[in-house]
Amino acid sequence: MISEEEVRHIASLARIGLSEEEVGKFSKDLSLVLDWIDELKKVDVENVEPTAHITGVENETREDNFSDFNNKNGIIKLFPEEKNGYDKVKSVL
Amino acid sequence: MIKDLHNKLINKEITSEQLTLDYFDRISKKDKDIFSYLTLTKDLALEQAKKADEKIKKGEKIGLLEGIPGAIKDNICINGIRATAASKILDSYIAPYNATVIDKLNEKGAVILGKTNLDEFAMGSSTENSAYGPTKNPHDLNRVPGGTSGGSTAAVAADLASWALGTDTGGSIRQPAAFCGVVGMKPTYGRVSRHGIIAMASSLDQVGPIAKTVEDAAIVLSAISGRDKHDATSAHSQDKNYEEFLTGEVRGTKIGVVKEYLNSLEKNVREKIEKVIEFYKKEGAKIIETELPHVKYALPAYYIIQPCEVSSNLARYDGIKYGLRIDDGDNSAISGNSSDLPKTLLETYFDTRQYGLGRETKRRIMLGTYALSSGYYEAYYLRAQKARTLIKKDFEKAFKEADMILTPTTPSPAFRLGEKTEDPLKMYLEDIFTVTANIAGIPAISVPCGRIKEGKKELPIGFQLMGKWFDEENLLRVADAYEKK
Numbered sequence: 001m002i003s004e005e006e007v008r009h010i011a012s013l014a015r016i017g018l019s020e021e022e023v024g025k026f027s028k029d030l031s032l033v034l035d036w037i038d039e040l041k042k043v044d045v046e047n048v049e050p051t052a053h054i055t056g057v058e059n060e061t062r063e064d065n066f067s068d069f070n071n072k073n074g075i076i077k078l079f080p081e082e083k084n085g086y087d088k089v090k091s092v093l
Numbered sequence: 094m095i096k097d098l099h100n101k102l103i104n105k106e107i108t109s110e111q112l113t114l115d116y117f118d119r120i121s122k123k124d125k126d127i128f129s130y131l132t133l134t135k136d137l138a139l140e141q142a143k144k145a146d147e148k149i150k151k152g153e154k155i156g157l158l159e160g161i162p163g164a165i166k167d168n169i170c171i172n173g174i175r176a177t178a179a180s181k182i183l184d185s186y187i188a189p190y191n192a193t194v195i196d197k198l199n200e201k202g203a204v205i206l207g208k209t210n211l212d213e214f215a216m217g218s219s220t221e222n223s224a225y226g227p228t229k230n231p232h233d234l235n236r237v238p239g240g241t242s243g244g245s246t247a248a249v250a251a252d253l254a255s256w257a258l259g260t261d262t263g264g265s266i267r268q269p270a271a272f273c274g275v276v277g278m279k280p281t282y283g284r285v286s287r288h289g290i291i292a293m294a295s296s297l298d299q300v301g302p303i304a305k306t307v308e309d310a311a312i313v314l315s316a317i318s319g320r321d322k323h324d325a326t327s328a329h330s331q332d333k334n335y336e337e338f339l340t341g342e343v344r345g346t347k348i349g350v351v352k353e354y355l356n357s358l359e360k361n362v363r364e365k366i367e368k369v370i371e372f373y374k375k376e377g378a379k380i381i382e383t384e385l386p387h388v389k390y391a392l393p394a395y396y397i398i399q400p401c402e403v404s405s406n407l408a409r410y411d412g413i414k415y416g417l418r419i420d421d422g423d424n425s426a427i428s429g430n431s432s433d434l435p436k437t438l439l440e441t442y443f444d445t446r447q448y449g450l451g452r453e454t455k456r457r458i459m460l461g462t463y464a465l466s467s468g469y470y471e472a473y474y475l476r477a478q479k480a481r482t483l484i485k486k487d488f489e490k491a492f493k494e495a496d497m498i499l500t501p502t503t504p505s506p507a508f509r510l511g512e513k514t515e516d517p518l519k520m521y522l523e524d525i526f527t528v529t530a531n532i533a534g535i536p537a538i539s540v541p542c543g544r545i546k547e548g549k550k551e552l553p554i555g556f557q558l559m560g561k562w563f564d565e566e567n568l569l570r571v572a573d574a575y576e577k578k
Contacts, residue, residue, distance in 0.1 A: 014408075014459055014462040015439075039393045040397070050481070053326065062322065078414070
């Protein structure tokens with residue numbers, strides 16, 4: 001069971017604002033899904049290695065060269081607030 | 094069908110420009126009801142079509158996809174075109190570069206008609222999670238097209254595109270393909286570059302073709318697959334012309350069938366699948382029983398791995414670098430009484446993500462954040478990755494005897510709009526037969542196998558073939574043999 005307090009904590013870690021109504025709803029939803037996922041506790045994983053990359057690609061390396069991006073303006077235009085070619089950010093405090 | 098259109102082009106029965114305009118004409122008439130497209134790219138399409146026509150006029154040879162109009166799921170970036178991933182948080186996002194698959198399609202001279210609807214950030218099984226409204230199933234407008242590539246499959250089913258690209262993380266190409274009565278394929282993980290695809294669950298995501306026929310799917314796959322230096326997870330696999338492997342021959346092919354899967358089906362679906370098995374038997378394929386003991390853990394493992402990777406990938410939508418921002422400045426997406434608006438960076442994050450992300454997206458981010466939070470990593474993510482190893486081993490064992498495995502694509506045909514939106518678990522169970530291929534990284538294809546009567550409508554149903562890693566050509570060969578029957 002995920003309590004409303006836990007929901008608020010998780011939402012804060014995830015940087016998502018929630019309304020009171022959403023807090024209640026997510027408490028119910030997350031509990032339901034996590035109970036169902038508990039099925040996985042039944043599988044014996046003793047001495048089993050985890051799989052991160054399924055076809056086994058490992059240590060892909062390349063020369064550490066840089067190349068110029070040809071559409072810098074396209075990126076700058078996406079800034080929510082631009083100043084002199086920089087992305088303007090809100091104050092931290 | 095692509096070959097038919099190709100022949101019409103080179104025999105000068107129609108120009109690519111006219112073909113393209115015909116598609117836009119149909120879209121303007123039919124897409125009000127279906128809503129498969131979010132953005133149309135008419136200027137771009139006509140420019141590409143004219144290039145193909147120019148080559149034909151000069152008597153130059155053209156490729157199979159050249160001048161043939163298709164559609165692109167809206168989580169795939171095209172330079173200069175809006176890419177929303179069906180989320181409000183990317184409503185104003187204009188992609189500043191091409192996905193590698195788009196570069197490849199451009200090289201082949203394909204025509205792109207527009208960007209298709211999906212569940213927000215490709216999370217869902219019905220396309221109802223789109224921030225722009227649901228796509229409808231062309232076979233019954235009261236039903237869902239499936240998801241998340243529901244816009245792409247509906248567009249192909251209604252002939253609003255001759256082919257389309259989708260993405261598949263847990264069944265998002267195959268399940269809607271089955272619901273819409275078209276062919277859909279998820280290639281082996283790494284077969285197709287993910288560069289320029291809006292990332293969702295990176296260890297599972299894969300781009301694939303949606304088409305009217307298996308041959309068309311093969312032609313599109315040939316165009317988009319291959320190693321890409323921009324995607325370190327893309328495989329060092331050889332490029333192939335998959336359409337050249339479609340011999341119609343299945344004699345001697347060993348097809349595995351999972352008994353529990355068949356037994357779990359309703360009678361009307363089961364009959365359809367059994368008919369497919371009968372067909373292959375008659376044609377000389379060898380049907381064998383396959384056991385996949387850990388596959389029952391694939392779905393719960395998926396609903397840990399996927400949300401965990403989502404919570405990490407979607408952290409980038411913070412209102413800072415691009416997309417929606419809510420704050421007390423002039424450029425805020427919401428204006429009003431400035432005392433209510435966020436003033437600090439942290440408040441901007443909270444408000445931007447609260448308003449910009451939809452319910453299912455938030456639910457998955459929260460689930461993933463919980464599972465990855467301190468003290469839970471081993472019990473959830475690590476355990477799921479270990480289960481993944483066991484499932485992979487099941488397939489390695491099964492493929493020692495079977496060349497491929499045949500299952501239904503979905504337990505039932507398309508459901509009604511709104512039928513499953515209130516119960517996340519019901520929606521998640523939609524992926525029961527498809528999710529395994531993503532967990533194991535293997536290729537899988539859904540092929541239509543008849544229709545089931547529901548009330549006054551006849552709804553399509555599909556079967557799925559799952560194959561060995563990097564063995565797309567044999568899957569396509571066997572799928573094509575059934576289709577040609």
